[in-house]
Amino acid sequence: MANVHFTVTRDLPLSARDVFDELIDWKGHAEWVPLTRVEMLRGDGGPGTEFVATTGIGPVALPDRMRVDELDPVAMTSRITKIGPVLSGEVHLSVTSTGENSSRLEWVEDIRVPGVPQFLAKPVAAAARKGFQVSITRLARLVAVK
Numbered sequence: 001m002a003n004v005h006f007t008v009t010r011d012l013p014l015s016a017r018d019v020f021d022e023l024i025d026w027k028g029h030a031e032w033v034p035l036t037r038v039e040m041l042r043g044d045g046g047p048g049t050e051f052v053a054t055t056g057i058g059p060v061a062l063p064d065r066m067r068v069d070e071l072d073p074v075a076m077t078s079r080i081t082k083i084g085p086v087l088s089g090e091v092h093l094s095v096t097s098t099g100e101n102s103s104r105l106e107w108v109e110d111i112r113v114p115g116v117p118q119f120l121a122k123p124v125a126a127a128a129r130k131g132f133q134v135s136i137t138r139l140a141r142l143v144a145v146k
Helices: 016-023 026-032 118-145
Strands: 002-012 036-042 050-055 062-072 077-083 088-099 102-113
Touching: 002 118, 016 088, 016 102, 016 118, 026 036, 026 050, 026 118, 102 118
Parallel strands: none
Antiparallel strands: 002 102, 036 050, 050 062, 062 077, 077 088, 088 102
């Protein structure tokens, strides 16, 4: 099992509030995370909410079941636990204002990937980081037109 850790930090020319509000629209992730669909299992989006984000196509789709453990709309932070059965670990999301219409988004994942040997953790992290960079670019475009 590989222990994979990566961080994506991105400065955006968008208000922190707009970015955070889009980020915590869990079902909305399907609009900006490529090849992803989201099924809400329970909850209203806040702590205790559970959802499955399935990324991929057909037999190569990866279901990622998650639970929102902390959500602070004032601090614009969230902690999510990946609850398996495939991936486990934690995700930390934060958005900070860097100006009137600018912000910094930080996405940190510390996960365990079964069936992947530890020596592949760095390449898996690099691929995941690139995927989230693409997703954040798409999120920024979506927020800009709303």
